[in-house]
Amino acid sequence: MGQQRQEQSAELCAAFAEFEAVSGKLTEFYASLEQRVAELTAELHESRAELQRELQAKDLLATRLESLLTALPGGIVVIDGAGRVQDFNPAAANLLDGLDRGTPWIEIVATSFAPRWDDGHDVSLKDGRRVSVATQSLHGEPGQILLITDVTETRRLQELLNHHRRLSAKTEMAASLAHQIRTPLSVAMLQVSNLSRATANPELRRRCTVKALDAMRQLERLVEDMLTFARGGTLEMSELEVGPVLEGLIAELAAAMPDSDFEVALGPVPPVRIRGNRSALHSIMLNLVNNGRAAAQGKGHLEISVRELGDYIQLRFADDGPGVPAADRENVFEPFFTTRRSGTGLGLSVARAVARAHGGELAIEPDYQDGACFVLSLPRLATAQAS
Structure with a gap:
């Protein structure tokens, strides 16, 4: 009987010892788990803070980009992969009638553009203004960005400059023409003067007539060329x-x-x-x-x-x-x-x-x-x- 109690007591002690060992391990594991949770919480907090900073930076960048697009003198139109207007700036709205998000770009073209034979690399609008259009594909997604620049005033100034250049050229040509006319005119007058002489024989008259006609033909060519040049712009x-x-x-x-x-x-x-x-x-x-x-x-x-x-x-x-x-x-x-x-x-x-x-x-x-x-x-x- 006493021996049985001793065995039970030993088993109980062993069980307590094992329990204490397991309990110690659980305590260590729990402490480790608490530490890991604390680390993950800190990492999550840092990640959220970093994400917040990135979002703020992106918001700031978006605000700056929007301000930049608004301030740009040229029109910006973003077209998605389906050919519809996705976004645009105020300058584009000022140039193009009916511009609205979701509108098919082809409808905007029909509403606002009126191409003319003399447009060259530009395109005329229905209100008479002329624009240049540059395109750029969107990186990483279907669609295009259009840059539309109003070149009406630039072309007007170019035409005015060309007009002044033509006037200057015509002035120079008029001065040169007066000088160029003198020689054939003098030749013609001299030959006609020789024809009027009473002593002129038939052969001399023939030679004088040929030379006078040649001089007058040269005068005619000068006048025709000058008239063609003068009509060049009209x-x-x-x-x-x-x-x-x-x-x-x-x-x-x-x-x-x-x-x-x-x-x-x-x-x-x-x-x-x-x-x-x-x-x-x-x-x-x-x-x-x-x-x-x-x-x-x-x-x-x-x-x-x-x-x-x-x-x-x-x-x-x-x-x-x-x-x-x-x-x-x-x-x-x-x-x-x-x-x-x-x-x-x-x-x-x-x-x-x-x-x-x-x-x-x-x-x-x-x-x-x-x-x-x-x-x-x-x-x-x-x-x-x-x-």
């Missing part, structure tokens, strides 16, 4: 197909020079249309051909070719004559600059003025080695406009 424009204009030029040349040693060839012409003045364009094309023939002294070859280059077409007049010296390549477009005794010095300056009045340009191909190549660039009409 030409009546209409839609033209390039092919018939060039074919008419070739037909006229064939009739005027049936037995000439100077050959003019026309390459393939693509079906392109332009907006221009047929008479003025015909005149400068004829001038370029005659210029090549004169440089080749009436013997040689000139080829007219047409190239499409983006929004422009290039009409290239390439001859196999002596070419234009590098030092004279810009001077040849100056009024009254000429290297020929019979030239007026107005032909190429008139041709360039007419080209620019058409929104184009006339230049010399600098890398052409087989003679001279004059390149007439003109804005082409888009297919939709042409039809």
Whole structure:
């Protein structure tokens, strides 16, 4: 009996010892758990504080961005992947009628834009203003950002500057023209004076008549070129197909020079249309051909070719004559600059003025080695406009 009690007492002591051991472990685990909870609480508090700081920074950035967009003089329109207006700034609302969030952009285009043939890289609005439009894709999401800039005043100032430049050029040309007229006029007056002499024989009269007529023809060319230059900025424009204009030029040349040693060839012409003045364009094309023939002294070859280059077409007049010296390549477009005794010095300056009045340009191909190549660039009409 006593032994049994001793065994029970020993078991009880062992159980208490095990309980104390487990209890100690639980106490340690609980303390560790409390410490971990405290650490997680601190980390969570820091994360929340960091998130709050980030949100405040983003709110500040958004406020600054909104202020910046509001202050921008250009219109900003954000279009989502579905083609609808997502956001815009006040400048855009001032430019475009009916601009509202959720509105399809194509409706805004139909409501506000009225493209014209002479817009170039700009676009006209229905209220008469002109804008430039730049696009940028949204990074990481479908859609676009449009930057719309009002260039009405800029274009007005450019036109005013061009107008003043034309006036200045016309003033200079008028002064030079008076000087240029003197020589052929003096020649004509001298020959007419010789004709009036009683002692003039028939042969002398014939020579005087020929010289007087030559001088008066030179005067006529001077006056015609001057009038063409003066009309350069106010030409009546209409839609033209390039092919018939060039074919008419070739037909006229064939009739005027049936037995000439100077050959003019026309390459393939693509079906392109332009907006221009047929008479003025015909005149400068004829001038370029005659210029090549004169440089080749009436013997040689000139080829007219047409190239499409983006929004422009290039009409290239390439001859196999002596070419234009590098030092004279810009001077040849100056009024009254000429290297020929019979030239007026107005032909190429008139041709360039007419080209620019058409929104184009006339230049010399600098890398052409087989003679001279004059390149007439003109804005082409888009297919939709042409039809």
